Amino acid sequence: MNEEIYIIGHMNPDTDSICSAIAYAEFKKQAGFGDNYIAARIGELNSETAYVLDRFGFSEPVLLEDGAGKKIILVDHNEESQSIDGYSEAEIVEVIDHHKINFRCSEPIFYHNEPLGSTATILGEMFLSCVDDIDKGVAGLLLSAILSDTVVFRSVTTTDRDVEVANKMAEIAKIDDVKSFGIEVKKAKSSLEGLSAKDVIFSDFKDFNFNGSKVGIGQIEIVDSKEAVDRRGEFIDELEKIKLDEDYDLVVLMVTNIIEEGSELMVVGLTDRVDAAFKAKVEDNRVYLKGVMSRKRQVVPQLEGVF
Numbered sequence: 046m047n048e049e050i051y052i053i054g055h056m057n058p059d060t061d062s063i064c065s066a067i068a069y070a071e072f073k074k075q076a077g078f079g080d081n082y083i084a085a086r087i088g089e090l091n092s093e094t095a096y097v098l099d100r101f102g103f104s105e106p107v108l109l110e111d112g113a114g115k116k117i118i119l120v121d122h123n124e125e126s127q128s129i130d131g132y133s134e135a136e137i138v139e140v141i142d143h144h145k146i147n148f149r150c151s152e153p154i155f156y157h158n159e160p161l162g163s164t165a166t167i168l169g170e171m172f173l174s175c176v177d178d179i180d181k182g183v184a185g186l187l188l189s190a191i192l193s194d195t196v197v198f199r200s201v202t203t204t205d206r207d208v209e210v211a212n213k214m215a216e217i218a219k220i221d222d223v224k225s226f227g228i229e230v231k232k233a234k235s236s237l238e239g240l241s242a243k244d245v246i247f248s249d250f251k252d253f254n255f256n257g258s259k260v261g262i263g264q265i266e267i268v269d270s271k272e273a274v275d276r277r278g279e280f281i282d283e284l285e286k287i288k289l290d291e292d293y294d295l296v297v298l299m300v301t302n303i304i305e306e307g308s309e310l311m312v313v314g315l316t317d318r319v320d321a322a323f324k325a326k327v328e329d330n331r332v333y334l335k336g337v338m339s340r341k342r343q344v345v346p347q348l349e350g351v352f
């Protein structure tokens with residue numbers, strides 16, 4: 046048997062990371078590349094992803110805790126700071142992603158990156174062009190991942206190709222109403238009930254190095270603002286604690302209301318950078334940004350630009 050190759054998404058995995066890892070392992074098998082590709086995860090699933098896997102009858106990918114000495118394919122990320130422990134001693138053999146590129150390698154590799162709404166869109170197109178009989182469950186996973194990452198096509202990151210691939214996958218997965226299925230998927234994660242402030246903040250949290258400054262940006266997506274508004278004080282206290290404990294220069298929690306299509310940013314640390322990036326004023330550690338839903342496109346570049 047050939048050497049095992051692990052396919053992993055980013056830390057604090059989201060639906061796109063997990064479903065893309067599973068689908069790509071499946072693609073490798075069905076397109077004849079071999080059965081030595083193993084979908085893996087590098088953290089716990091969130092409730093949305095657990096819902097999606099259950100809905101389409103998949104079990105969770107194996108947990109990979111250390112990448113040292115292993116062959117690895119990265120999906121849905123390319124930065125070491127968002128990847129597995131032991132990254133520097135792993136051999137990265139491929140990347141499939143839709144984020145800004147901050148990647149180095151010493152050998153030529155297969156690297157497929159496009160500015161699309163999700164990694165699953167790239168994989169959906171690969172399936173459509175290479176696999177005759179796409180599995181209903183795999184189509185369901187890809188559809189869910191596209192809907193999740195594009196916030197049911199509401200995010201500015203959404204492209205025509207995302208919508209097109211999603212519709213094709215919906216047809217195969219026998220999902221009639223794509224948008225209401227999308228809201229159903231998003232709702233599976235939107236309840237904050239029973240989660241500590243720390244769990245909420247770290248449910249989808251990414252680290253960035255902006256010109257030497259350590260910045261952490263978490264995001265939650267909700268369909269009703271009440272719970273988050275009621276717990277603002279608690280979230281801001283926890284952000285302060287994270288900033289001190291982990292020595293961040295700036296920590297942000299984006300509370301994105303997918304129905305209102307806007308985000309409240311809760312901010313601790315260098316709040317003046319947030320003022321400058323969004324030409325707004327952070328007051329009581331928070332600011333509302335209308336129309337802002339995408340961390341990747343509407344928050345990260347703007348903040349990076351003021352460091």
Ligand SMILES: [Mn+2]
Nearest residue numbers: 061121164194
């Ligand atoms: Mn993604």
